[in-house]
Amino acid sequence: ATARIWDVATKTTLFSVTRGGSVTTVDYAPKDDWVAIGGADNLVEIRSAKTNSLKHRWAFAANVEDVAFSPDSRYVAIASLKVSIWDIETGQRRLTLDAEDITAIAWGGDTDSLLTGARNGEVKSWSFGEAALENAMVTKVTRCLTAEERRTWRLAETPPDWCDTL
Numbered sequence: 001a002t003a004r005i006w007d008v009a010t011k012t013t014l015f016s017v018t019r020g021g022s023v024t025t026v027d028y029a030p031k032d033d034w035v036a037i038g039g040a041d042n043l044v045e046i047r048s049a050k051t052n053s054l055k056h057r058w059a060f061a062a063n064v065e066d067v068a069f070s071p072d073s074r075y076v077a078i079a080s081l082k083v084s085i086w087d088i089e090t091g092q093r094r095l096t097l098d099a100e101d102i103t104a105i106a107w108g109g110d111t112d113s114l115l116t117g118a119r120n121g122e123v124k125s126w127s128f129g130e131a132a133l134e135n136a137m138v139t140k141v142t143r144c145l146t147a148e149e150r151r152t153w154r155l156a157e158t159p160p161d162w163c164d165t166l
Contacts, residue, residue, distance in 0.1 A: 005038045015052040017045065026065045029083060031073035034088060038064030044078050046088060055089045065103045070111040075116055077105045085114075097126055 003017045003026060024158065028035055033049040037040030040063045046056040060080035068077045077085050079102040085095040097116070104117035112128040147157065 005035060005052070007010065012106075014049075016046065017052070019043070021063075022032065022109035024064060024067075027069050027076070028066045029073035029076075029088075032088070034069065034073065035075050036067040036069060036075075038067045038080075044076075044080075046076065055088070056086070056136045058086065058091075066105045068107055070107050071109065072111050075111065077107065079103065079105050079116070083114070084115055095128070099124065099126075108152075112136065 001019045001022045003019065003023045005014045005016075005101065006012070007014050017037055019039050019041050020108050023037060023039045025038045028049060030050070034055065035047050035049045036044060038044040039048065042060045042062060042064065044056075044058045044060070044064050044067060045054060047054055054095070057154075058078070061116075062081045064078060064080045066079040069075070069088075070077070074088055075085050076088060077083055081100065083097040083099050083102050083105060084093050085097075086092065087094050097114070101118045102117045103119050106115045109112065114126045114128075115123060116126065117123050138141070
C-alpha cells in the first residue's frame with residue numbers, strides 16, 4: 001500500500017511512502033510539518049511533510065488503528081492494542097493508557113486530555129496531570145460524558161446505552 005502526501009494548492013503528489021500492509025491512519029502536525037502514518041504492517045512512521053525524511057519508526061504487536069498528534073505537536077498518541085503516547089523529539093514512549101481494543105483517539109484542546117473510542121462503543125475521557133507525559137502519571141475517568149462535553153468533542157447528542165449502567 002502507498003500513502004501519498006499531496007500539495008493541495010498545486011494538486012500534485014509531494015512524495016509517496018510504500019508500506020508492507022494497508023495504510024489505516026494518518027495525521028498531520030502543522031506546527032512542525034510532521035506526518036504520522038500507521039497501518040496493518042504494525043508500524044508507525046513519523047516523517048517530514050516537506051522532505052519525506054524519516055524521523056521515527058516504531059513497531060507494534062498488532063495493526064495500528066489510529067494516530068493523533070497533540071495540539072502542540074510534541075506528542076503522538078497511537079492506538080494499537082493499547083494506546084501509547086510518544087515524544088516526537090526524543091522518540092521515547094511517555095505513557096501507556098490502560099485501554100484495550102481502541103479504534104479511535106483524539107486530543108482535547110490541550111496536551112493533557114485524550115478521548116478514546118473502542119470497538120465495543122465505549123468512549124472514555126482521559127485526563128493527565130500537568131507533568132503526566134514527563135512522569136507517566138495518568139488518571140482514568142470512567143464516566144459518561146456530559147452533554148456539554150459531548151458537544152465539545154462533537155459526539156452524538158445521545159449517550160450510548162451502556163452509560164445507563166454506570
